[in-house]
Amino acid sequence: MIGPSQKRSLIWAMVHVAGIAGLVALATTARVQGQEDAGQVAETASEAFALNCFSPFMTAARAAEVLEAPGVRVDFYDLDPFSDAAPSPVTGRAATTGTDRRCEVAFDGEYGDFAASAAVAGLEAEGIRTEAPIPDRYRPTEGTALLGARQLNPRRVAVVHVGTRPGPNGIETFLLVERLMPIAP
Structure with missing residues (x-):
């Protein structure tokens, strides 16, 4: 007891x-x-990227409407729109040399393979299938899950880069597509 x-x-x-x-x-x-x-957040951001960033008619206002969400960082500019929309100035990182458009989303965490699958699905959905040479200024980084270039038309190429990198809160996943300046005829 x-x-x-x-x-x-x-x-x-x-x-x-x-x-x-x-x-x-x-x-x-x-x-x-x-x-x-x-x-x-990863699912929402990756899906929004795939559904919208490959559209030639994306504008800064539309990017704010469909890409911005809690936990998602967006970087968009379009200096030479395909439509009659006004140019969207560079507001995030400096423009990549030789590009006139960037559509990028980033979010916390390591979701590179998932994000790469979404980007490939977005390219397929838009019918962007013809591979192009990747310009020398684009290099895979340590966290690269996808790096490729696609021919948009005879004078235009887009480069898609998806992966992970250091972000403001640790590792972040990013999906970006940049449209290169037109090739001279």
Whole structure:
């Protein structure tokens, strides 16, 4: 038989263990929820990129409407639109030399292979299938999951780069397509 002081100690120990178990369960739930949220952001951003960034009629206003979402960073410019839309100036990173358009999304986490699959699906959906040489200024980086160039028309090439890189909150996944300046006839 245990005495009253031993009983109190045993009860305190059980409460303490239960409390720790509860904290571990809470932390695990929060981590899983965070991973689910991050996965949802990755899915939403990758799908939005695939559905919109290959469209020749994308504008900065449209990019803000369909690409921007909580947890998604967007970089878009179009200095020479295919439509009668006004040019969209460079507002994010400096324009890549030799390009007149960039459509990029980035988000926290390592989802390079998933994002690459979405980008390929977007190219297919737009009917952009003809491969082109990748210009020398584009190089794979450590986290590259996809780097390729596609012929848009006889004078235009687009370069698609998808992968992971250091971001503002750790590793981020990025999907970008840049349209090169027209090739002289």
